[in-house]
Amino acid sequence: MKNRSFVTIAEHSKEKILYLLKMAEEFEQRPNRKILDGKVVATLFFEPSTRTRLSFETAVNRLGGRIIGFSDASTTSSTKGETLKDTILMVSNYADLIVMRHYLEGAARYASEIAPIPIINAGDGANQHPSQTMLDLYSIYKTQGTLENLNIYMVGDLKYGRTVHSLLMAMRHFNPTFHFIAPKELKMPEEYKLYCQQNGIKFVEHEDFNEDVIAGADILYMTRVQKERFTDLMEYERVKDVYILKAEMLRKAKENMRILHPLPRVNEIAYDVDENPHAYYIQQARNGLFARQAIICDVLGITLDEIRL
Amino acid sequence: MNENKQALQVAALKDGTVIDHIPCDKLFQVVSLLGIKNMDSNVTIGFNLDSKKLGKKGIIKVADKFFSDEEISRLSIIVPNVKLNIIHDYEVVEKKEVHMPDELRGIVKCPNPKCITNNEPMSTWFHVIDKENGILKCHYCEKEQNKENIKLL
Numbered sequence: 001m002k003n004r005s006f007v008t009i010a011e012h013s014k015e016k017i018l019y020l021l022k023m024a025e026e027f028e029q030r031p032n033r034k035i036l037d038g039k040v041v042a043t044l045f046f047e048p049s050t051r052t053r054l055s056f057e058t059a060v061n062r063l064g065g066r067i068i069g070f071s072d073a074s075t076t077s078s079t080k081g082e083t084l085k086d087t088i089l090m091v092s093n094y095a096d097l098i099v100m101r102h103y104l105e106g107a108a109r110y111a112s113e114i115a116p117i118p119i120i121n122a123g124d125g126a127n128q129h130p131s132q133t134m135l136d137l138y139s140i141y142k143t144q145g146t147l148e149n150l151n152i153y154m155v156g157d158l159k160y161g162r163t164v165h166s167l168l169m170a171m172r173h174f175n176p177t178f179h180f181i182a183p184k185e186l187k188m189p190e191e192y193k194l195y196c197q198q199n200g201i202k203f204v205e206h207e208d209f210n211e212d213v214i215a216g217a218d219i220l221y222m223t224r225v226q227k228e229r230f231t232d233l234m235e236y237e238r239v240k241d242v243y244i245l246k247a248e249m250l251r252k253a254k255e256n257m258r259i260l261h262p263l264p265r266v267n268e269i270a271y272d273v274d275e276n277p278h279a280y281y282i283q284q285a286r287n288g289l290f291a292r293q294a295i296i297c298d299v300l301g302i303t304l305d306e307i308r309l
Numbered sequence: 310m311n312e313n314k315q316a317l318q319v320a321a322l323k324d325g326t327v328i329d330h331i332p333c334d335k336l337f338q339v340v341s342l343l344g345i346k347n348m349d350s351n352v353t354i355g356f357n358l359d360s361k362k363l364g365k366k367g368i369i370k371v372a373d374k375f376f377s378d379e380e381i382s383r384l385s386i387i388v389p390n391v392k393l394n395i396i397h398d399y400e401v402v403e404k405k406e407v408h409m410p411d412e413l414r415g416i417v418k419c420p421n422p423k424c425i426t427n428n429e430p431m432s433t434w435f436h437v438i439d440k441e442n443g444i445l446k447c448h449y450c451e452k453e454q455n456k457e458n459i460k461l462l
């Protein structure tokens with residue numbers, strides 16, 4: 001069987017992305033079904049991430065699969081010096097699928113090359129987190145009814161935020177217009193602006209963040225501005241309150257506009273926004289369940305037709 | 310022929326390969342990339358020889374050895390402009406240029422300390438995404454590097 005691992009979103013075609021979204025839609029209508037009956041899924045978290053692990057494990061449980069694994073590498077043999085290869089091959093003896101998160105970049109790609117079973121990348125260091133991107137895409141698709149021709153405004157840490165980079169690359173198929181709103185120190189890196197140019201993606205950069213700047217947005221994608229990312233602490237003090245979204249800034253927002261955030265938030269979205277009809281970040285996390293159910297089924301070779309039965 | 314004789318300051322070669330005009334600071338990297346240490350062939354290495362073009366140059370002559378295109382393409386990351394002279398019966402029968410390959414496996418080190426290749430007993434693997442500017446992208450961590458900054462394994 002061809003290895004169907006899910007390591008990065010960038011290598012998937014437009015058709016494949018739309019297919020997975022259709023699958024997620026099916027699961028949203030009926031998240032509980034026994035299609036993983038008799039399957040064992042290993043969740044190997046070499047680096048803890050409670051949120052992502054709970055989401056994957058819920059996805060498996062609701063489909064009737066069984067779970068083995070660990071949530072923290074300090075309890076496993078990798079702290080005794082076992083190689084990743086040996087751990088992956090050992091677990092491959094027991095499971096039908098491995099969901100893995102690792103602090104090293106490229107770990108999931110390597111695992112997918114040596115494992116006889118599919119690998120799902122649940123985050124590899126600062127590199128990729130493709131299931132997060134799938135749930136972002138699904139949230140956009142669901143709230144806007146399409147992925148085509150949208151105005152997507154990304155706010156905050158656009159330099160280190162891997163979720164915004166992956167989303168940007170995945171959206172290349174859908175003719176988006178991006179607005180990048182960030183302090184100087186955390187602006188979108190040149191390589192991604194070059195990527196936009198090479199792929200014919202329109203983008204505008206802003207340093208200001210106010211109701212006029214975001215009035216044209218269909219999606220407002222917020223990210224955390226973290227102190228430790230700044231080399232210049234004066235600069236941090238100057239900008240730390242600039243990129244906070246408050247309810248009063250939504251007065252001019254388009255009616256269809258929705259606010260996304262990969263969560264957890266610190267203070268970049270004021271609590272008065274939670275009650276606002278534009279707020280979507282809590283439902284967004286719930287969409288992760290359906291997006292991950294779709295990814296899990298796809299790597300196991302279960303098709304959309306089969307889940308529609 | 311005359312020009313060739315001048316270029317080959319060290320003893321002439323009957324059959325084999327001559328790599329001339331190697332910048333001195335790259336000479337030993339070339340030696341290591343070609344795996345000369347493990348060869349049985351008769352090898353002459355010239356260092357700090359006079360050169361009109363470079364001032365000082367290095368030269369490697371390997372008897373009875375003809376490198377494969379794959380072996381030659383490895384050189385592109387450190388000496389992209391060097392030419393290999395293929396010698397038969399004391400004559401240069403072919404000059405081979407070094408071409409940048411599409412990918413490099415197990416030659417270059419990834420500069421990212423958090424890359425899996427620097428933490429696991431495994432080979433590195435790079436895709437050459439821009440041959441003109443010599444930009445390599447790690448197959449695993451996806452970080453890019455310029456060939457000016459590369460470190461050999």
Ligand SMILES: [Zn+2]
Binds near residue numbers: 424425426448451452
């Ligand atoms: Zn790397």
